[in-house]
Amino acid sequence: MIDSVLMMLHAIERGDSAATFVRENPATAKVGVLDLGVTRGDGIFESVGVYSNVPLQLDAHLERLARSARMLDLPSLDLSVVKQAVLASIAAHEPAKELLSKIVITRGIEGGHGLTGWVLTTTGIDYSTARARGVRVVMLDRGYRSDVAQTAPWLLQGAKTLSYAVNKAALREAARRDADDVVFVSTDGVLLEGPASTVLLRTGDSLFTPAWDFGVLPGTTQRAVFDVAAGLGLDTSYARLTVDDLRNSDAAWLLSSGRLVAPIRAIDGQQHPVDASLTAALIERLTGPPGR
Ligand code: PLP
Incomplete structure (x- = not known):
């Protein structure tokens, strides 16, 4: 049973030539100890509700992700890749009445180049x-x-x-x-x-x-x-x-x-x-x- 699907995002700044996402195992995927998301909480996220495998208001979430990126002076994102990653992670999840897809983007490794990002789809809290x-x-x-x-x-x-x-x-x-x-x-x-x-x-x-x-x-x-x-x-x-x-x-x-x-x-x-x-x-x- 596939109950948690992770897509790591790579080179997702607009203008990068090879923006991609790659499926990884959420139990073993790693974020670096120098990542500014971890050391300073310096990053942004979105939680997208998924009902009967359809993400609700996905474009509004992507627009708001871009707005948050602007407010934090992060580079602008290739939203089409983020969107594809969300859809792919939902499609790879065991079908469920309610899921939550969380998009996380951090400022990346201190002193490094490029953002860190991922999409994780899981069974959310029961509301x-x-x-x-x-x-x-x-x-x-x-x-x-x-x-x-x-x-x-x-x-x-x-x-x-x-x-x-x-x-x-x-x-x-x-x-x-x-x-x-x-x-x-x-x-x-x-x-x-x-x-x-x-x-x-x-x-x-x-x-x-x-x-x-x-x-x-x-x-x-x-x-x-x-x-x-x-x-x-x-x-x-x-x-x-x-x-x-x-x-x-x-x-x-x-x-x-x-x-x-x-x-x-x-x-x-x-x-x-x-x-x-x-x-x-x-x-x-x-x-x-x-x-x-
Ligand atoms: N306000 C804050 C501070 C939030 O964190 C959230 C969502 O987590 C909301 C409002 C509600 O936003 P949305 O309906 O887009 O989930």
Whole structure:
């Protein structure tokens, strides 16, 4: 049974004459101890949800990979090779209802030339309970103002970098507070995002998500949700949202490629209403044939 497929990427900068990918055994493949991805977390990644062997929003993930590369001043990538590698790794995996393909690109070996990169397709985390039962979140201060992306772009807010130690620490803090996940808030009270998710609110027939200007990662799942919203009779807005907007919403969700749509059922220990029928309708549209 082939349950984990690795494609190592070679010479993937645009303009390299021989950009390629080569299948390797994930159990024995190696990344060097001088690799800047390992020593400094200096690199970027994407996690692509794969449903019934079809990668969702693959072009949007590739566009965002290129955006992150620009934000980190990495050389521009040959995205067509990355795309072929993703498709090949999915095709080589045992067919499954849900998979996750992770693309990783690092700045490469310190003092060397060229990027390090790979695509790994595996069975992802099982999010069925989060989708069905909902998640309990705590709101945590991110420690930055909401204009950080404009005033301090070197903090890389809104890039999908390999430096997720802070995001993981926030999730451990949530667990200490008897919650499952986090919604970050800026020092000036603006609602941001989860450590690995976009926040979505519904008030009446309107969906809201934090605008990208506030240093949040532009979510591919959120964009797909906005694309199908009109078909469900909902309008959509990017907005400056506050803690009270979340607390007073009719329903709220965390969105991401792996979990898709997980309703928020508690905020800082207070119950929050769950819209199970809209959750189910969104998941169906995101994963069903017309939404692909
Ligand atoms: N925001 C952050 C910080 C993330 O890490 C992620 C995904 O991991 C998201 C939002 C959601 O993005 P997407 O829906 O493209 O997976």
